[in-house]
Amino acid sequence: MTATRHHAAGHVTLPPRDLKRSATSIVMWGAAFILLMLSWNGADMRPMDLWNDSENMVTFADGFFPPNFSEWKMYVREMWITIQIAIWGTALAIVTAIPFGIMCSENVAPWWLYQPMRRLMDAARAINEMVFAMLFVVAVGLGPFAGVLALWIHTTGILAKLFSEAVEAIDPRPVEGVRATGATPLQEVIYGIIPQVLPLWISYSLYRFESNVRSATVLGIVGAGGVGMLLWEYIRGFYYAETAAVMIIIVLCVVALDVISQRLRKMVI
Amino acid sequence: MAHSIQVTDLNKSFKGVKALDGIDFTASRGEMVALIGASGSGKSTLIRHIAGLMSGDKGAGQVDVLGNIIQKNGRIARGVRRYRPHISVIFQQFNLVNRMSVLQNVLLGKLGTIPSWRGTIGAFTRAEKMEAMHALERVGMAKYATQRASTLSGGQQQRVAIARALVQESEIILADEPIASLDPEASRKVMESLARIHREDGKTIVVSLHQVDYALKYCPRTLALKDGKKHYDGASRDLSVDFLRNLYGANSLDMHIPVPLEVTDEDPIQVSSGMFRKPAAAFGGHAETAMGTA
Numbered sequence: 001m002t003a004t005r006h007h008a009a010g011h012v013t014l015p016p017r018d019l020k021r022s023a024t025s026i027v028m029w030g031a032a033f034i035l036l037m038l039s040w041n042g043a044d045m046r047p048m049d050l051w052n053d054s055e056n057m058v059t060f061a062d063g064f065f066p067p068n069f070s071e072w073k074m075y076v077r078e079m080w081i082t083i084q085i086a087i088w089g090t091a092l093a094i095v096t097a098i099p100f101g102i103m104c105s106e107n108v109a110p111w112w113l114y115q116p117m118r119r120l121m122d123a124a125r126a127i128n129e130m131v132f133a134m135l136f137v138v139a140v141g142l143g144p145f146a147g148v149l150a151l152w153i154h155t156t157g158i159l160a161k162l163f164s165e166a167v168e169a170i171d172p173r174p175v176e177g178v179r180a181t182g183a184t185p186l187q188e189v190i191y192g193i194i195p196q197v198l199p200l201w202i203s204y205s206l207y208r209f210e211s212n213v214r215s216a217t218v219l220g221i222v223g224a225g226g227v228g229m230l231l232w233e234y235i236r237g238f239y240y241a242e243t244a245a246v247m248i249i250i251v252l253c254v255v256a257l258d259v260i261s262q263r264l265r266k267m268v269i
Numbered sequence: 270m271a272h273s274i275q276v277t278d279l280n281k282s283f284k285g286v287k288a289l290d291g292i293d294f295t296a297s298r299g300e301m302v303a304l305i306g307a308s309g310s311g312k313s314t315l316i317r318h319i320a321g322l323m324s325g326d327k328g329a330g331q332v333d334v335l336g337n338i339i340q341k342n343g344r345i346a347r348g349v350r351r352y353r354p355h356i357s358v359i360f361q362q363f364n365l366v367n368r369m370s371v372l373q374n375v376l377l378g379k380l381g382t383i384p385s386w387r388g389t390i391g392a393f394t395r396a397e398k399m400e401a402m403h404a405l406e407r408v409g410m411a412k413y414a415t416q417r418a419s420t421l422s423g424g425q426q427q428r429v430a431i432a433r434a435l436v437q438e439s440e441i442i443l444a445d446e447p448i449a450s451l452d453p454e455a456s457r458k459v460m461e462s463l464a465r466i467h468r469e470d471g472k473t474i475v476v477s478l479h480q481v482d483y484a485l486k487y488c489p490r491t492l493a494l495k496d497g498k499k500h501y502d503g504a505s506r507d508l509s510v511d512f513l514r515n516l517y518g519a520n521s522l523d524m525h526i527p528v529p530l531e532v533t534d535e536d537p538i539q540v541s542s543g544m545f546r547k548p549a550a551a552f553g554g555h556a557e558t559a560m561g562t563a
Contacts, residue, residue, distance in 0.1 A: 177364030177430070180320060181437055182353035182381020187388050191377055195368040 063240035067248055075230065075249045082226035083253065085144050085219065086212040089151025094205050096156045101163025102189060108167060117160075124157025129215050133224040144225030151212050151219075162204045166197040202268045206261040213257055217250050272333070273298045273441055273473040274319055279330040281314055281323070281497075288314045289325065290497040296475060298440070301467045303484035303505060304477035306494035307517045312477035313361075315494065316445045319475070320358045321349045335440060354381030357434030361446040363426040367419035371410065371429050374418050375401040378436035397436075404432040408462045424455020431462050442466070444476040448483065456480075460487050481513060 050057075069075075103109050103117045132150035140146050175192030183191065220228020227246060234243040274296040281289040289311045296302055304312045317323040318340065319332055327343035337352045339345070346352075357378070365374045379397050380388040387393070393401075405411040408428040418426060427447055434442050444463060448456035464487045467474045478484045484491055485505050493501035493508075493516050500516055501508070 173360065173362050173364040174366045176322060177358075177360060177433075178366070178377055178380070180322065180353060180356070180358040180364075181378050181433070182350055183377070183388065184350070184380075184385050187380050187385070190389060190391075191366055191369070191380070195366050198368070 060240075063238075064244040066241065067244035068239075068241035069245045071242065072245065072249070075227065075246050078220075078227040078230050078246075079249050079253050081144055082216045082220070082228070083213055083257070085147040085216045085224075085226050086151065086209060088148045089216070090155055090205065090209045090212050092148070092152040093155035093159055093208070096152070097159035097163050098201075100156060100160040102167060102193070104160055104164035105167040107170070107172070108189065108193070114164075118164075121157045121160045124153050125161065126157075127154070129154040129219065130222060133219045134222045137223045142223040142225070147216060147219040147224035147226060150224060151215065154215075155208050155212060159204060159208055163197070163201055166200040166204070167193055170196045199268045203265045206265050210254075210258050210261050214254055217254075272296070273300070273335060274475065275331075275333040276315070276319065277331045277333075279315070279318060279332065280326040280328075281311075281318065282326055287497045289318070292494075292497075292499055294492060294499065294502070296473055298473055299467075299471045300490060301464070301474045301476070301488050303488035303491045304475060304494065305479075305481055305484050305491055305516070306477075306500070308479075310494040311497040312494055313445050314497075316358070316443045316475065316477055320356055320443050321345050321353065322358070350381070354437055355439045355441060357437045357439040357442045359427070359430050359434055359442065359444040359447045361449050363423070363430045365418040365426055365429060365433075368417060370415050371405065371418055371421070372398065372401055372414040374429055375404055375432045375436055378404075378433040381437065401432070401436050404435040405429070407435065407465075408432050409458070422455065424451045424458060427451060427455070427459045428462055431459070431466070435466065439472070441473045441475075444474065446477050446479060449479050456483065463487070481508075 100117060100121060104114050104121060106114050108114075109117070129150045132153050133146055136146035136149045140149065170193055174196065175188055178188050178192040216226055216228070217231070218228045220226045220230065221232045223229065227250060231243065231246050231250075234240075234246065272295050274294070276292055276294040279289050279292040280287065292311075292315060294315075304315065306312050314323065318325055319334065321332070321339040324340050324345045325332075325343050329342065331341045332339040334352060335355055337346070337355075339349060339352060366377070376393050376397065378401075379393065383393075383397070402411055402414060405414055408431050410425060410428050410432060413421060413425065413429075418429060421429065430447075442463070447463070448459050451459060460483055463474060463476060466472055476484075476488065478488075485508070488505055490503065491501065491505040491508060492499065495516055501512065
């Protein structure tokens with residue numbers, strides 16, 4: 001038997017080319033190319049300017065060096081405020097996204113609940129946190145609190161969607177097992193669903209925290225507190241050496257938080 | 270004797286195909302009934318209807334458990350949650366919460382009978398925890414109490430599920446193919462646990478089984494379903510090879526029909542281990558034997 005198989009191996013040929021797949025692939029690449037070309041004018045693409053204005057840019061870039069760290073204590077303090085904005089914005093969003101996420105799941109909620117809830121979450125997601133920040137600055141005044149509120153609303157929209165996707169992917173059998181004991185619907189969620197989705201939920205929340213630190217660094221531009229405010233002042237005042245120092249601090253903090261949060265996410269999954 | 274389970278003219282169709290066709294069935298208190306039939310004959314569907322997890326077709330049909338209406342005319346009764354604690358369900362796939370400990374899983378059996386706020390925040394009393402430990406002890410799983418359910422083998426998980434059913438202190442246990450995904454040794458342990466509970470606690474047990482020999486060994490009464498219709502309802506010992514061949518029809522290869530069908534109390538049918546070790550191979554060889562005797 002083994003001998004026959006070895007013998008047969010000599011006659012193996014390659015499978016024929018799948019023409020349909022090759023054609024599809026050419027069409028897809030062509031479509032992508034056409035889309036890029038159509039967007040050329042709209043995006044005002046001027047690659048030659050990079051070359052023509054290169055001297056200007058060198059002069060401009062020169063201004064950034066060497067970075068001026070003389071006020072580094074203030075930068076770090078502002079950066080810490082930014083991180084605190086992200087912490088509170090994310091924490092509030094997690095708390096609200098849990099019930100909203102469950103209400104958005106079609107295997108838990110009835111259609112008349114999950115349809116409007118999903119649209120509401122779409123709205124919270126569709127509008128950028130900068131826009132919310134501008135609105136909240138008007139409502140609650142300049143400062144970090146406006147930033148917290150902006151992150152809260154926007155992140156609730158995102159997390160509720162991610163949370164509900166996790167809930168929709170659960171194994172329904174443990175839920176039925178809990179239901180069969182005579183549990184209330186709330187208990188079905190607590191014991192049947194939450195234990196199954198918790199690792200994913202934690203992972204999503206940490207990921208959103210990372211993203212929120214990045215978002216919070218620019219919220220200051222519209223007056224919602226943190227390091228962004230500082231950054232905006234320096235750029236507008238042509239203090240490029242100071243701008244460079246602030247940017248370096250932002251990069252270092254974001255990288256450090258990304259690394260920590262990635263470690264944590266690996267631990268829970 | 271009072272009826273424990275009463276099913277009257279129950280019908281259920283899935284996309285026009287009758288899964289249950291005019292089923293009438295009653296079980297008295299303290300009976301242990303086997304539910305047999307080929308795959309797709311309606312065994313699981315019937316159990317899920319009795320448990321109130323699924324509703325029948327509109328127009329007719331009623332399920333009463335312990336004198337309470339579970340469903341009627343295709344509608345599950347409004348207060349069914351109050352009756353669910355009286356009915357424990359054991360599932361083929363155990364339906365444990367994988368990421369919780371064995372003890373926590375067993376405690377879930379208490380949810381239907383303790384104040385709902387306590388169940389919701391998970392504040393189980395010491396007495397309830399002790400009761401859960403005793404239930405685990407009875408199925409031989411006490412030493413695994415702190416382990417996560419996902420770390421156990423299939424047979425062990427099923428015994429935990431039985432412990433969960435025990436703390437529910439229900440009068441009725443419905444077991445839906447509890448041993449279908451288990452190896453012979455685990456199957457035997459699970460069936461022994463169920464039989465012991467039946468004997469010691471006098472609970473009504475309805476167990477759907479894929480292996481006829483287990484039905485004959487552990488259950489005095491058998492209800493056989495074929496294409497959603499009641500095909501046989503009576504003493505398990507009166508079942509004949511011919512009858513079983515007819516019951517399973519073309520699917521008879523699907524089944525474990527025991528070779529020696531004469532059941533006596535002194536000589537319960539021995540489950541030959543060779544028959545199960547390699548199910549795929551054993552099915553064919555076994556079916557040949559069964560056909561040869563006819």
